[in-house]
Amino acid sequence: MVSLLCNPLATAEQLASSPSLSDGVPADLETTLRWAGCTLIQSAGILLQLPQKTIATASILFQRFYLLSSLRAYPLLPTVHGALYLSTKLTEHPTKPRDIINVTTYLLSCPSPSPISPPPSKAAVAAVTPEQYYVSESTYYTARTALLAAETQILRATGFQTAVSLPYTLAINYLQALDALDGAVVRRAFGYLTDALVSPGLLYLTHQPNSLAVAAVYLAAREEGVKLPGGWWEVFDVEREELGFLVVGMKGVTEFVEKQVKVWRREGGLWGVDELEMALERRRVLEEAMEE
Amino acid sequence: MPPYRSKVRVLDRYQIIGFISSGTYGRVYKARSKLAGNTKEFAIKKFKPDKEGEIIQYTGISQSACREMALCSELGHENIIHLHEIILEDKCIYMVFEYAEHDLLQIVHFHSHPERRLIPEATVKSILWQLLNGVSYLHQNWVLHRDLKPANIMVTAAGEVKIGDLGLARLFWKPLQSLYTGDKVVVTIWYRAPELLLGSKHYTAAIDLWAVGCIFAELLALRPIFKGEEAKMEKKSTVPFQRNQMQKIIEILGMPTKERWPGVVQQPEFGQLNGFKPSPNVLEGWYHQIGATNALGFQLLSGLLNYDPTQRLTAQAALEHPYFTEGAKLTLNAFESQSVEYPHRRVSQEDNDISLPGTKRSGLPDDSLGGSRKRIKEG
Structure with a gap:
């Protein structure tokens, strides 16, 4: 049976000890790197004019991949590229590796409205010149080779389980069923669902789409002042406890992102193997210095 | 990042009996499992890479392989061909299906x-x-x-x-x-x-x-x-x-x-x-x-x-x-009442090297021997 409404979820063991953690990447750094990857996917997806279903699928493939593989063995940027490339094919929006690489290079080499490359000032955005994000042939071929290898790695790690169910349309269905379909509520609910893609709690790996949709609708309706019948979430197979957990998780994303933007400014740019190794080395030296 | 090396090689697991057919997606081979005791036969579909421009270069898993992969691994029905496994070798994807005569x-x-x-x-x-x-x-x-x-x-x-x-x-x-x-x-x-x-x-x-x-x-x-x-x-x-x-x-x-x-x-x-x-x-x-x-x-x-x-x-x-x-009773074996025996699928012994690149540009004569799958002109 094709599962339209459920996804393979992470097991408790997988969440407790990630391959990156076992490989010596501190948990907080992994959280930051995951955030950076998903944020880059989201921003690149917007610039590539991909639909949100393609972007969300890429994000989920990316998150699933690092549940099964270490960030030290498989650096961030090629995985972002590979996840995007694969998801564009899976969701019928095939996009060339060239376009994906151009766009991420742009985002990573100059300030933009994306949280991944926040501008120090408005003037800084205006001052960007094309030379800053030019991709040379050799850079392109290196990145492309890594992208294709990452695609293969994602397929291998996830055991070819590439089907991803998303909660966006469910949110609309639920609002329709509750006779509360309203543009403002839908937009807000979609916003929460997109926020949840970068949540540190890996909400898409721990909760099924129906629960995510219910939580987003709950928050959106509350904030837009739309009243829904008491206990409505039970109709959609969500218990109060899970709803409460998800509501907290989704609401927390704004604060989490604000914090990560600062962390990324300080630590930033850990997209390749070398950068990550240097960051780990810096931490080790710092820790030793603290102990002395 | 080290290049991906598959631990599983298609030729370690399967013995290729012959070449069945080719199409736009790639080539299909008939194979037997090398596992002792497994006498089942399989059809192995080897996808050719998507082409980009005139130069043949690997451009990742083809979109049709992506679709088939995503769907077949989720589907399970007696009237849908069963996907046995997927093997991803260096730049090449093989989907192993049950064989139908x-x-x-x-x-x-x-x-x-x-x-x-x-x-x-x-x-x-x-x-x-x-x-x-x-x-x-x-x-x-x-x-x-x-x-x-x-x-x-x-x-x-x-x-x-x-x-x-x-x-x-x-x-x-x-x-x-x-x-x-x-x-x-x-x-x-x-x-x-x-x-x-x-x-x-x-x-x-x-x-x-x-x-x-x-x-x-x-x-x-x-x-x-x-x-x-x-x-x-x-x-x-x-x-x-x-x-x-x-x-x-x-x-x-x-x-x-x-x-x-x-x-x-x-x-x-x-x-x-x-x-x-x-x-x-x-x-x-x-x-x-x-x-x-x-x-x-x-x-x-x-x-x-x-x-x-x-x-x-x-x-x-x-x-x-x-x-x-109404009328003749419906059976789930299409051949139950049949006295004739259908000829077996033609399997060619030539072109059966699965490790060769399976594109038309490789110089292999495409479709030349896939007689049984090729639409035969009437008249």
Whole structure:
């Protein structure tokens, strides 16, 4: 049976000890790197004019991949590229590796409205010149080779389980069923669902789409002042406890992102193997210095 | 990052018995497992990489492999070809399917050569029911096959129908995006539904049922019912109107009028119909002329070949049609009452090196030996 409404979820063991953690990447750094990857996917997806279903699928493939593989063995940027490339094919929006690489290079080499490359000032955005994000042939071929290898790695790690169910349309269905379909509520609910893609709690790996949709609708309706019948979430197979957990998780994303933007400014740019190794080395030296 | 090295090599696991066929997606080989005690046979589909520009370079997993991979690993039904495993080697993807000895193209060919012998009704009935059963399962799971044709419908030696080749299949449960976008041309032209020919952008599960209707007709007539000539694409951007194919349909079914198909006026290529001479629906005459007599069979056929996609029988409705419940008893072994034994699939001993790159550019003669899968010209 094709599962339209459920996804393979992470097991408790997988969440407790990630391959990156076992490989010596501190948990907080992994959280930051995951955030950076998903944020880059989201921003690149917007610039590539991909639909949100393609972007969300890429994000989920990316998150699933690092549940099964270490960030030290498989650096961030090629995985972002590979996840995007694969998801564009899976969701019928095939996009060339060239376009994906151009766009991420742009985002990573100059300030933009994306949280991944926040501008120090408005003037800084205006001052960007094309030379800053030019991709040379050799850079392109290196990145492309890594992208294709990452695609293969994602397929291998996830055991070819590439089907991803998303909660966006469910949110609309639920609002329709509750006779509360309203543009403002839908937009807000979609916003929460997109926020949840970068949540540190890996909400898409721990909760099924129906629960995510219910939580987003709950928050959106509350904030837009739309009243829904008491206990409505039970109709959609969500218990109060899970709803409460998800509501907290989704609401927390704004604060989490604000914090990560600062962390990324300080630590930033850990997209390749070398950068990550240097960051780990810096931490080790710092820790030793603290102990002395 | 070290390049990916597969721990599993296809040749470590499977012994290639021979080459079966090739198509746009790649090549198919017949194989046996090397595991002791496993005597099953398999069909291994080797995808050729998507091409980019003129230079052949690896550009990742092809989109059709992606689709087939994503769908086949989730589907499980007795009338859908079973995906046994996927092996990803360096830059090459292999999908290992259960092996089916026959396909409908080969069965139709066997019955029409050297002389025409009708397929026994019990066999047609069983094949059609199983085909509809598989299509119904796909549709219940929001999957459109989009490329149903005799060559894609396999039959095992035990008479079980297995729908294969989901390389064009698509999910249609959340059509926020028009299903028309992406690849513009879908379904081999002889089995292409009229709404697709008329440029419909909102096509539905009904396109698969039209194809089933054409296949049913072909099982009875032993030749394609609407054998049009394909108009080739002149420019890459524009899809040509398939005038000849539409002509063939109109010759038998008559004009698609507003009365028969209210939505026809909204079809993008509706204006093209002005170029055809009005003609009556002669499907019943055609049905008798090919030697078919079962009145319920005719009723079912006309329900499947209904111009109006909204009135066309659904897979579920077709399964419940009295054609299956009355007369000869329905069996799940299509060959149960058969005295003839169908020839086995031709497997070529040449070109059976699976490790060679399987593109046309490699210098291997494509299709040269896939005789049983190749459409043989009539006459």
